[in-house]
Amino acid sequence: MTVTKDIAALRALVGDRTHLQEALKSADVAPLLMVLVHLGGDPVWLDRIAPFIKGPWSFHEEAPEELKAELRQALVDVLTDYAHSGRSLPLSPPMDLLPRMLDVCTGGTVPPEYYPLVIEEMDLEDSDPKTVKWRIPPAPAVLADFHVAVIGSGFTGVAMGIKLKEAGIPFTIIEKNPSVGGTWFENTYPGIGVDTANHFYSYSFNNNADWNHFFAKGPDILAYIRRNAELAALKDHTRFNEEVTQSVWDEQAMLWRIDTVTKDGKHDQIAANVLVTATGQLNQPQYPTIPGLEDFQAPVFHTARWDHSVGYAGKRVGMIGTGASGMQVGPAIAPVVENLTIFQRSPHWAMHNPLYFETVSDGKKWVLKNIPFYTKWFRFQLFWSSSDTFHHNLKVDPNWPDQKHSLNAENAKVREMLVAHIASEVGNDPELIRKATPAYPPYGKRMLRDNHWYRMLTRPNVDLVTEHIDHIEKGAVITKDGVRHELDILVLATGFQARRMLSPMHVVGRNSISIRDQWGEDDPRAHLGITVPNFPNFFVTYGPNTNLAHGGSAVFHSECQVRYIMLAIRELIEGNQATVEVRHEPFEAYQLKVDKAISKMAWAHPGMSSWYKNSKGRVTQNSPWRLVDYRNLTAEFDPTEYVFTKKAAA
Numbered sequence: 001m002t003v004t005k006d007i008a009a010l011r012a013l014v015g016d017r018t019h020l021q022e023a024l025k026s027a028d029v030a031p032l033l034m035v036l037v038h039l040g041g042d043p044v045w046l047d048r049i050a051p052f053i054k055g056p057w058s059f060h061e062e063a064p065e066e067l068k069a070e071l072r073q074a075l076v077d078v079l080t081d082y083a084h085s086g087r088s089l090p091l092s093p094p095m096d097l098l099p100r101m102l103d104v105c106t107g108g109t110v111p112p113e114y115y116p117l118v119i120e121e122m123d124l125e126d127s128d129p130k131t132v133k134w135r136i137p138p139a140p141a142v143l144a145d146f147h148v149a150v151i152g153s154g155f156t157g158v159a160m161g162i163k164l165k166e167a168g169i170p171f172t173i174i175e176k177n178p179s180v181g182g183t184w185f186e187n188t189y190p191g192i193g194v195d196t197a198n199h200f201y202s203y204s205f206n207n208n209a210d211w212n213h214f215f216a217k218g219p220d221i222l223a224y225i226r227r228n229a230e231l232a233a234l235k236d237h238t239r240f241n242e243e244v245t246q247s248v249w250d251e252q253a254m255l256w257r258i259d260t261v262t263k264d265g266k267h268d269q270i271a272a273n274v275l276v277t278a279t280g281q282l283n284q285p286q287y288p289t290i291p292g293l294e295d296f297q298a299p300v301f302h303t304a305r306w307d308h309s310v311g312y313a314g315k316r317v318g319m320i321g322t323g324a325s326g327m328q329v330g331p332a333i334a335p336v337v338e339n340l341t342i343f344q345r346s347p348h349w350a351m352h353n354p355l356y357f358e359t360v361s362d363g364k365k366w367v368l369k370n371i372p373f374y375t376k377w378f379r380f381q382l383f384w385s386s387s388d389t390f391h392h393n394l395k396v397d398p399n400w401p402d403q404k405h406s407l408n409a410e411n412a413k414v415r416e417m418l419v420a421h422i423a424s425e426v427g428n429d430p431e432l433i434r435k436a437t438p439a440y441p442p443y444g445k446r447m448l449r450d451n452h453w454y455r456m457l458t459r460p461n462v463d464l465v466t467e468h469i470d471h472i473e474k475g476a477v478i479t480k481d482g483v484r485h486e487l488d489i490l491v492l493a494t495g496f497q498a499r500r501m502l503s504p505m506h507v508v509g510r511n512s513i514s515i516r517d518q519w520g521e522d523d524p525r526a527h528l529g530i531t532v533p534n535f536p537n538f539f540v541t542y543g544p545n546t547n548l549a550h551g552g553s554a555v556f557h558s559e560c561q562v563r564y565i566m567l568a569i570r571e572l573i574e575g576n577q578a579t580v581e582v583r584h585e586p587f588e589a590y591q592l593k594v595d596k597a598i599s600k601m602a603w604a605h606p607g608m609s610s611w612y613k614n615s616k617g618r619v620t621q622n623s624p625w626r627l628v629d630y631r632n633l634t635a636e637f638d639p640t641e642y643v644f645t646k647k648a649a650a
Contacts, residue, residue: 010083013370017076024072024371026363028058030105031377033071037101038093038373040078045071046097046104055107056385059354079372089372091125105377106384114388117631121204121383121556122376128205130559131166132566136574143168146573149258149272150174151244151505153234154182156541156558157278158225159203161234163566169573172270173234174260176243180229183282184222189306189325191332192218195449197355199368199375200382201553203228207375209368214355215449242268246506247275249536254578254645256537274537274569277502281542281621284497284504286611288320292472300490303329310489314338318477318487320469322348326493327448331456341463341485343477346608347438350450352421357451387552388626394443394550394602406441407602414442425454432457435466440608446549498611498621499524501544509535510581522614527582527590527641528634529623530561536579536645537572539565545594546630547621549603549612556627560634567637571644579645586641597624 014020024032033049036042049071052063063071082089093101102110102118110118120129148171150160157173158180164171179185194201198216202208206228212220229235241263248257256275260268285302287293293300299310303325313336319326320343327350334340360368368375397408406412419437426432436454438444457464467479477485497503499522507515513534519525526532529546530539541561548554572580598604598619603612612621623630 006088007083007086010079010089010372014076014080014083017080020076020079021072023363023366024075026361027072027367027371027374028364028378028381029053029061029063029068029071030056030058030107030381031374032075032371034093034101034105034377034380035371035373036071036075036078037097038377039082039089040074041094041097043097043100045074046100050104053104053107056105056381056389057353057355058381060107075371092119093124102380105381108384108389110384114628117628118380118383120631122380123204124373124376130204130563131163132563132570134167134570134574138573142573144170146170146274147172147272148274148276148569149247149256149270150276150278151247151258152182152278152280152283153177153180153229153238154184154278154280155203155225155555156280156562157182158229158232158234159555159558159562160276160278160541160565161237162205162228162232163562165232165234165237167566167569169569171237172272173238174242174244174258174270175238175240178240179222179226180234180238181222181225182278183280183304184218184225186283187218187304187306187325188308189303189329189332191328191330191451192325193328193451194221195324196551196553197382197386199379200386201555203555204379204559206231207379209365209375211360214358214360215353244505246508248508249510249538251510254536274539274572276539276541276565277505277507277543278541279502279505281498281501281547282496284500285492286495286497287492288494290320290469290472295474296472296490297474298488298490300492302492302494304496312337312489315488316486317341317489317491318343318485319491319493320477321345321493321495323493323495324446324448325495326491327453328451329491329493330462331452334456334459334462337461339461339463340459341465341477341487343465343469343479344435345468347436348445348448349418349438349442350448350453351418352450356449383553383556387556388550388628390443390551391626396600396602396605403441403605404607405439407605411441411443411602418442421450422454425450425452426458429458432464435464440605441602443550443602444605444608445603445610445612447551495611498547499614501620502540507535507538509538522620523616523618524620525587525591527587528564530564530634531568531582531587531642533582533584533587536581539568541565544620545598546623547612548627549622550626552627557623557630560631564634564637568642571637571639571642575644576647577644578647579643581643583641583643586638594624598622 030053054060150157150173153173153175161173177185194216198211242260244260246259250257256272258270285304301307312333316339317337318341322344393411400408406415422436423433467481470478470480501524524544526540526543529543603619603622612619614620
């Protein structure tokens with residue numbers, strides 16, 4: 001945005017001071033305070049309001065109304081001064097005040113190690129500092145002779161396409177569905193939504209002021225992904241309704257040969273210098289192996305393949321599974337079904353957040369769109385509230401006496417809070433408390449959001465069955481106690497084949513080694529979760545040990561991975577290299593480092609199983625790192641960790 005446009009926008013903004021003052025009533029105090037100090041540079045305001053900000057969420061703020069009104073008036077005055085003076089807005093806040101600003105904004109302490117990440121993530125200059133720029137711009141002919149294939153067009157595939165296009169690198173996205181969106185296109189079950197605050201669960205380079213909820217529903221997220229794809233005109237680079245069956249490295253040509261098949265059975269092959277998989281971990285439904293499942297003879301479907309032709313109102317519905325999808329489906333359908341029978345293998349922890357069901361008012365949307373830098377500071381608040389502040393709760397204290405139920409003193413406090421919440425939601429019903437309370441420590445499995453799940457369990461038409469299933473027969477599920485549960489519809493909320501990463505694709509690298517040969521059925525490994533020995537010019541996103549389970553946003557991780565891949569591609573093109581492949585030594589060292597870190601985390605707890613672990617008990621999915629750690633690990637590309645092959649002379 002040019003200075004002239006800034007001034008014109010500001011003058012329009014302050015032209016009706018009464019409207020501006022009224023509109024600011026919809027703003028949250030902490031980000032509004034940050035905007036005032038950012039623009040005005042007066043530290044006194046930090047001292048005045050800091051005592052009333054107890055944490056990073058909006059509901060942690062307790063400032064008196066008189067002080068809020070004074071704050072709003074001060075900001076109106078500052079904006080008016082900029083508009084009338086013609087001075088351009090400062091893109092950065094006073095750097096000597098930044099540490100204090102971050103602390104006050106979060107109601108806590110933001111360590112200095114986070115400052116580079118925060119400045120980068122807020123992107124106050126709208127320059128997208130994660131974008132990889134050419135050091136030596138390649139000749140057009142060089143770029144024209146280079147091609148990248150991206151498999152998948154969810155959040156990461158679209159981001160990869162955007163960054164490749166910005167760099168002028170030819171690419172093709174291969175998408176098995178008729179639309180971009182990935183898991184947000186495929187999953188359409190009732191109640192689907194995100195459990196990360198979506199003003200943060202979005203691209204750092206394209207903040208969205210139009211979210212309808214603080215925790216967005218599926219259609220809104222899909223619309224956001226589509227809008228980003230449309231802005232970058234990715235449709236021109238995407239082959240829809242086409243699925244990759246296998247990708248084979250051609251050693252002689254130093255290219256990937258990618259075989260595809262369309263929905264109507266047409267086969268084709270694409271050649272690419274670089275192959276990027278953006279298929280994610282959660283894309284192949286996991287169907288349970290229950291005797292007689294095929295004999296049910298009434299509608300039965302997985303949450304990820306929801307059958308909208310089947311009406312569930314007034315029906316007896318059974319649901320197997322109480323993980324993330326099941327916990328969203330249950331409360332969405334319980335009010336209209338005749339009866340909902342939930343078959344629970346083990347309960348999950350679910351944390352309450354007052355904003356989960358809140359809609360974003362038109363007034364707040366106006367503030368997000370119109371007040372300079374407000375969206376940036378608001379996003380930072382959500383970043384801090386949703387990410388690394390919980391990481392220490394997941395670390396095992398070897399001296400903690402009750403490691404069966406908690407990991408450390410802070411983890412025990414979280415457990416007490418969660419148990420108290422369950423009790424309050426189920427009316428202190430001792431049987432429901434027993435059934436709904438996990439035996440394992442908080443965060444041992446994915447921490448979910450309570451979307452009135454516990455409250456739903458008290459409904460007279462909802463039954464929570466903890467007896468294990470024995471078998472299924474026509475129109476009924478039979479549990480091991482011999483009880484027959486008659487049903488009209490059976491919903492499988494049984495998760496995904498996350499451990500069989502990249503399945504069902506067949507990927508073959510050097511010397512005819514397949515990815516399944518190297519990983520086995522369920523032991524995927526990659527350097528930084530991205531690169532694999534024996535597979536040159538091959539990059540995995542949302543790969544092994546990159547799943548966030550302590551908090552944060554998967555989109556943040558995907559942007560880190562996209563930047564790293566773009567850095568590697570830059571090395572190839574600028575260095576006139578044909579191939580890049582991670583060396584075995586750094587690869588193995590990283591695996592040892594990951595396993596050692598994870599052994600001290602909640603997910604390695606011996607008292608439970610989850611999709612995080614493989615058949616041998618190794619945690620293959622989750623990242624042990626804080627967001628700041630993973631950002632630092634991937635912010636630079638170290639060529640010494642890789643072997644390069646020069647292009648043959650023409």
